[in-house]
Amino acid sequence: MISAAALAKSTPEKRLITTKPRTSDVIFRGVLTTMSMSSLLILTLIGLFLSLRGFQAFQTQGIGFITKVDWSAGVDGGADTFGLGAMIIGTLLISATALVIGVPLSVLTALYLTFYAPESLKRSLVTLVDLMASFPSILYGLWGFIVLMPMAEYWAQLIHKYLGWIPLFSIPSPAYARSPFIAGLVLAIMIIPIVTSVSREIFNQTPLDRIQAAYALGATRWAMIKAVVLPFGASGVVGGAMLGLGRALGETVAVYSVLNIVFKVNFQVLYGFGGNIASMIVGKWGEASLTESKALLAAGFVLFVMTLIVNLLANFIVRRTVKTGK
């Protein structure tokens, strides 16, 4: 046997392996690379066009574009005020309602599907949830307006009756119809499929050896879930919730159908008016002057950035949970 030192001495240098690719392959690579860059191109263009065309609004309004809460096109040559603040608050309020209602329900459903549902039912229920994800948003809007609204109004009245002392749930006058609560409720139902799907995938990947360790110690099913599944899947569920949030932030027609769109700040979630950025753009579009149109484009840019950040964060979190399997 050669000693290690002698081996090191006599080992030749590594050969550089090269190949001259055939022309057709060079073209192939080139085409694929260029075409793939289309996604970069599109995203950049979106950001560019919206911000450039809408730049005027940022210019004239400054930071007030985001912080001011008044949006009124100047009448008869008066000064325009384009303040997105009210709609940002509205967007956040509705999305928060959607998360508060939708995420717990999704997690419960995901746990049920993974650990409690009988085998025979599981397949059909999972298909049903996936099916829910493919329903068009206008269906949710129509259904929310016609079917859900009366029930939601009743629930809002109940909430006000028992919890009205909390400022969030107080209202100046009994106008329960078409409130942010109802919009949030519809959005909650819309995001349940996404959050349930992601949560279910995460829960399915809980390491089996930990589950077995818990059961071998005499744990009941719930004790095992609490000790093993929830710590493991927590960050993945957060990622899923953020994906749901991303969807809720940009939802247009469903909100527009059920919410009474008024461009003023409203913190009182049960009170019958509100708005979000997306529905504002749609609502004001028809009669907007050129200046206002540009401001709406700027608003679209703000929405674009918001959803971009939330989505990227969400994907990052979900990817990381799946990878490290913490």
Place this chain on the structure above:
Amino acid sequence: MSNVNEENNGEDMSTTSPSTNSLSSVAAQHAANRQPGNAPLGSGLEARGIHAWFGKHHALADVSLDFAAGTVTALIGPSGCGKSTFIRTLNRMHEFIPSAAMAGEVLLDGKDIYEPGIDVTKIRLQIGMVFQKPNPFPSMTIGQNVLSGLKLAQIKSPKSNDDLLEECLTRAGLWGEVKDRLGAHAAGLSGGQQQRLCIARSLAVNPKVLLMDEPCSALDPGSTLRIEDTIGQLAKTMTIIIVTHNMQQAARVSDYTAFFLSDGGPGQMIEVGPTNEMFSRPKDERTENYVSGRFG
């Protein structure tokens, strides 16, 4: 079936290989060193006519074994002949596989653990299990891991938490190494330490029987020997059943050995007996072939 050893008047020279000789001498030494246990009477485990299926596949057939209180029994045999399946029927972990089915009875203190309406979580508190790959809970500290069994079952121990921690970790042979860092996370321990932590965790709920499914196969020799020491200590107060591929290990730690084999069909228990006899004078030819290394 001719019995070669009977003809040789118990002498085992001609047909046994050197490895069997050393195995049998190790086993003989273990038998000689064995202190009488003081396990409470009646904590024996008895398996009667155990069969196991996965769907249509008949994995285990008609295994009957008696595990006396305070003994260590090793289950040996080639891969895939049902040892792990069998051990999982003893603490009702087999049923977690959706296609699993079984037949037969497992009696703990004379009562069948498969009786309908019985509380299976209580059974698993009394029959603990240590797995092949150490599996401490990563989201808990060392101390929390040890006490996790109590928390999971929501039971209170008559001893204080600190006392119980020290006792279980000492019995598992880990106290000295971790007593100053009970608040550290379990993931920072070595493989052998993690496995001893898992043993301590199982001990905290005070089981009568401890099942060990190849507990050392993922560990280095040093850790293995330390755990074998632990097994020896533990056997004084409980019944231990250990599945192992390592015949030297079986010879070192066990009082009784059962040999499992499958001929392509369901796995079966071929022979059981005191360890030093199994390795020096096995009654069945197949046992003899296995322990002398002719296959497996």
Place this chain on the structure above:
Amino acid sequence: MTTITNLNSVKPTKPWKVTKRQLIPSLTLLLAAAIATYVVVAVTPMKGKLAYALLFFIFGTGFQSALSWSKRGKSAATDTIAAAIMMTGGILVFLPVASLLITTIVKGSKGLRLQIFTNTMEKTSYSDPLTTGGLLHAIIGTLFLVLIATAISLPLSILTALYLTEIKGKASALIQFLVQAMSGVPSVVAGIFIYAALLLTTDLRGSTIIGALPLAILMIPTVTRTAQEVLLLVPNELREAGLALGATQWKTVATIVVPAARNGLITAVILGVARIAGETAPLLFTLGTSDKINWNIFSGGQNALPYYVWSGLIDGTESGLARSWTGILVLLILVLTLFVSARSFGSRKVK
């Protein structure tokens, strides 16, 4: 040792399965809970479906967990409550789905006649009685939009997916990241982007082809992601076989890899189409509406199924809403058909 015949005479059992007998105490308790619910509702001012549901849940869970506690202790009681909550959560989630489907079918079928597939709204207004008018133009419009959007997005998506799976170049991480980012773009943003880019400062007016552009943008991430998944499923051995035969990479991909993934790629396209078929918001900024079929895709408005539903909703009259429901029903049938066919393509074996 037992002989073979003995072994086969023993039957497999599952003694851990809950038998019907064991369920009797639980069922009795549920009955008791129902009775308690009725009693409480009769006696207190609590009324309505919500009251019944809530009370039944509380009593049912309470009684069952009390039984668990008495028989098996504290942790069993917690387990029972948890199981009850899980099941309730599941029911709460599936109720809206059921309601959505049932409402659509019930309300939509009112306006469902054979004629709606042959008429347009050219001579009818939304508030006219349901015996006139139809949605043929909406169906054709959706068809146009889908075809154009697919024609644009399909090559881009497949080529991007191929880049990610076959070439795996240095830009892969970036492109993966970008595709993910694109999947989060709201439909309204895609719509106003096309407007800002093509319509705001030019003389161009909305048309079918322009309306298809934001849909293409929305489609690309879905198709790319699914295509990537199915291409990764093609075993590497196939690629190696092609290369070992001396074929160029491009030939290998074109003649071996892509055909092997064909079913999956079809699934990817179908899922992409399902995603955009129901989109309303982008059309509002890039496409005028129309009461009849517009065969000129380069100029003039066009109707589409979501547009049709939207118009009926805005109209607000009883007929208008009824038309909306019918439009939704047709749209839903379309989306569900796509969904089911995507599944069946996805599960077919790779040849």
